[in-house]
Amino acid sequence: MLKFFSFSILFSALLVSCTTNSISYSKSKKIPVFTDEQLMDKVQQDALKYFWDFAEPHSMLGRERYHEDNIYPQNDKNIITTGGSGFGLMTILAGVDRNFIPRKEAVKRLTTMADFLAKADRHHGAWSHWINGETGKTVPFGKKDNGGDLVETAFLVQGILTVREYFKNGSPDEKILAKKMDDLWKGVEWNWYTKGGEKVLYWHWSPNYGWEMNFPLRGYDETLITYILAASSPTFPIDAETYYNGFTRNGQYLTAHKKYNLPLYVKHNGSEEYGGPLFWAQYSYLGLDPTGLSDKNISNYFDLNRNHVLIDYQYCVENPKKFKGYGPNYWGLSAGYTRNEDGSTGYTAHSPINDNGVINPTAALSSFPYTPKESMDFLRFIYTQKPQFIGSAGPYDATSINYGNWFTPRYLAIDQGTISPMIENYRTGLLWKLFMNAPEIKNGLKKLDFKSTKYK
Missing domain, CATH: 1.50.10.140 (Glycoside hydrolase 144 (GH144))
Incomplete structure (x- = not known):
């Protein structure tokens, strides 16, 4: 059984569970300052606990x-x-x-x-x-x-x-x-x-x-x-x-449409202006490496996915509905639990065309390969500034600063399960290498006229 300590206002859990790099402290206050590597270790360990x-x-x-x-x-x-x-x-x-x-x-x-x-x-x-x-x-x-x-x-x-x-x-x-x-x-x-x-x-x-x-x-x-x-x-x-x-x-x-001057490349089903919920840039790509990947229609799947995520990010920064909390450190719209109008918990596929002020942390955290800086800003913010959003298996599935720091103390496998693999793909490419080097996958991609600059 994995052993974790509860997250306190002094972030003692992070101190205990981080296994790499020494802890430093800010000069003005005796508050620990965690490295990016320690934060990624922490959230990967937390997400693992679910499974x-x-x-x-x-x-x-x-x-x-x-x-x-x-x-x-x-x-x-x-x-x-x-x-x-x-x-x-x-x-x-x-x-x-x-x-x-x-x-x-x-x-x-x-x-x-x-x-x-x-x-x-x-x-x-x-x-x-x-x-x-x-x-x-x-x-x-x-x-x-x-x-x-x-x-x-x-x-x-x-x-x-x-x-x-x-x-x-x-x-x-x-x-x-x-x-x-x-x-x-x-x-x-x-x-x-x-x-x-x-x-x-x-x-x-x-x-x-x-x-x-x-x-x-x-x-x-x-x-x-x-x-x-x-x-x-x-x-x-x-x-x-x-x-x-x-x-x-x-x-x-295919589409020539752009948003925030970023090409979408494809018509996202049901959301052709902004792109769909962010899990569309994640579920197929835990194993399938989009880096330098192309087929007859798409010149680079990484660009397609990165633009999808950046459009979502820019939408949250622009924040046209003026939801409290949205910004560079708190963003990401995907499918998951949500807050119903009566305050109860429901489920929906959040996206720029279905935005009700609820952020699912899996959206930004599972986008690390595409937006490492923006995803790290979110990770650091939620773990160090919003500890109430963190439970025993990492960030809760649905959160909202707009509704008085509302969260649901629940998790979904389909959301929690993308966090660690996508962070690991950003850090080492582990799952990408395993999947893309499988002999059958190489043959299948060749059959479909896919080409990869990384895997020959």
């Missing part, structure tokens, strides 16, 4: 949510989320690589996860959005959403592949773990989700309702990684035409 200490105890995978206020929907404590668990796998790898958790303990736990996923319900190889962590049975996400969820499966498989790559040349136990992860990846029937050979992937399939949800994956949004993995599959692949016809709409998703 290490608060994991579902049978499967050891990530719970859909964790509420410090102990308010749970009925029977919710054993619901695991597939996508968030994929992000959790990558969070654990970062923890192993930074010696936050013992390697042998991580291998043991990851093996338990792999064994659980091998026995859990699958729908033509895809897992459902929610799974009962005790039984492995599908838990409906909605009435007709009681089968395979290809996008959540892709987020999970992104993590599965990085685990395989990390341990494949290790000890005997590590090689066994890598083989189990390899078998899980190869079992996903990506091409089934073209609904009989249509040149587009579909999000859902149900054993009871078939294709009735009828949600084709068309960009631009968070689902790019689904096409990358489907094209890369050695067992059930899609062809390049499915990607270009499906996700890129045969190039029709």
